[in-house]
Amino acid sequence: MSLDFNLGAFNDYFRNETFRDDFTYANSPAGIRRFPFPFDRDDYMYSVNMEPHVPGRKGSVFEHAFDVDEHYVSEMIDRAKVLASDPLRCQSLPHMTLAGWDLLELIMEAKARDYPQWFTLTKDGNRWHWINRPLGIDHHFTFLDDSTLPYGPFEYITRQTQGDFTLQDERDNDLWMDAGMVTSQADWSLDFDIGMSFMEWHAPVPLAHEKGIFDRALKFLLKLQHGAPVRRFNWTMTVNPLLDTAPETYPVWGPTKTSLTPENLGQKQHLRVELQALFRLPRSNAIAFSIRCYLGRFEELVTIPKWGRRLHRVIRDINPDVAAYKGFLRNRDAMVAWLAGYDDGAPTSPGFWPED
Numbered sequence: 001m002s003l004d005f006n007l008g009a010f011n012d013y014f015r016n017e018t019f020r021d022d023f024t025y026a027n028s029p030a031g032i033r034r035f036p037f038p039f040d041r042d043d044y045m046y047s048v049n050m051e052p053h054v055p056g057r058k059g060s061v062f063e064h065a066f067d068v069d070e071h072y073v074s075e076m077i078d079r080a081k082v083l084a085s086d087p088l089r090c091q092s093l094p095h096m097t098l099a100g101w102d103l104l105e106l107i108m109e110a111k112a113r114d115y116p117q118w119f120t121l122t123k124d125g126n127r128w129h130w131i132n133r134p135l136g137i138d139h140h141f142t143f144l145d146d147s148t149l150p151y152g153p154f155e156y157i158t159r160q161t162q163g164d165f166t167l168q169d170e171r172d173n174d175l176w177m178d179a180g181m182v183t184s185q186a187d188w189s190l191d192f193d194i195g196m197s198f199m200e201w202h203a204p205v206p207l208a209h210e211k212g213i214f215d216r217a218l219k220f221l222l223k224l225q226h227g228a229p230v231r232r233f234n235w236t237m238t239v240n241p242l243l244d245t246a247p248e249t250y251p252v253w254g255p256t257k258t259s260l261t262p263e264n265l266g267q268k269q270h271l272r273v274e275l276q277a278l279f280r281l282p283r284s285n286a287i288a289f290s291i292r293c294y295l296g297r298f299e300e301l302v303t304i305p306k307w308g309r310r311l312h313r314v315i316r317d318i319n320p321d322v323a324a325y326k327g328f329l330r331n332r333d334a335m336v337a338w339l340a341g342y343d344d345g346a347p348t349s350p351g352f353w354p355e356d
């Protein structure tokens with residue numbers, strides 16, 4: 001058994017696009033309207049911004065636990081390329097295999113329930129049959145028997161699921177990042193962080209430690225219950241629609257930050273939004289963390305007038321330490337100058353929905 005994709009033709013829904021080289025990635029008009037714009041007000045500071053991960057508005061990225069969108073097939077192809085060039089982007093310490101099975105079950109059940117046109121899961125005791133139509137996968141395997149899959153359960157399912165994933169073991173009143181599939185990250189390294197505790201992997205973040213944000217977040221997470229997942233947003237900026245902004249490849253993409261001009265900024269500069277969700281897993285008691293990345297080109301985002309106004313104000317007024325940590329301080333003034341053309345000074349309504 002292998003996990004070679006057996007792709008049907010890309011169709012009207014799944015876009016055939018690239019996140020590297022010629023960068024043909026784009027959002028359709030419908031994709032722009034469902035973009036998870038992360039700012040619910042005209043300013044931004046770190047906070048413990050967590051809410052229940054319950055089904056949200058129909059058609060929005062919150063509708064289902066694991067959003068499958070028009071970029072699905074192309075993102076999975078990009079992930080396979082990253083893993084082929086650097087297998088250490090997926091690691092799972094030996095004690096995390098059961099958590100990998102927990103995650104496989106969670107994702108397969110959710111996708112088969114929420115997208116029956118694309119995914120089917122049939123169970124006969126521990127003998128499971130999984131069909132993933134967009135990727136052309138049709139596998140029979142035995143649940144909890146690693147020898148029946150072409151990869152470990154964690155790698156197997158995350159090669160078929162958009163977004164990065166980490167699995168946290170809980171020990172000594174702390175969380176330990178003991179597994180990860182990380183190919184679309186905002187400049188942090190799984191290979192560096194694997195085995196670290198919650199405070200250790202968050203050490204580089206400015207301001208949030210002093211504000212007590214990580215103390216409160218960890219206490220909250222240690223109480224997370226099975227069946228009651230939570231979610232939060234994070235965001236940063238990326239030049240070009242590059243999913244894989246890893247420290248390991250910084251020499252390749254870092255210099256593109258110097259390529260922005262007033263003429264190309266709207267086309268090259270992307271708001272990078274992470275919709276993160278946390279799930280307690282039933283058998284292992286581990287916590288799964290999903291980090292789903294959405295890229296929105298500035299030119300696309302300002303087609304929603306409220307978002308154009310608000311993005312201008314947020315970037316103009318952001319704390320310079322936060323902009324420096326997120327890696328866009330050098331381009332902040334150029335972004336503000338470009339965005340100012342889309343801010344007429346009108347008030348914006350509370351909340352992030354485009355039409356409100």
Ligand code: HEM
Pocket residue numbers: 046047048049166168175177186187188189193201202203204205208213214217218221232234235236278287289325326
């Ligand atoms: C187990 C769950 C979590 C994992 C695995 C995780 C992982 C990470 C990682 C790897 C980073 C990048 C650090 C670096 O620069 O190297 C980060 C940043 C950050 N995390 Fe978490 N995190 C988790 C939960 C949370 C929660 C619950 C909060 C809530 C307050 C939070 C808030 C932040 C913030 C504010 C940043 C800085 C982001 C930025 O400015 O771009 N994290 N996290």
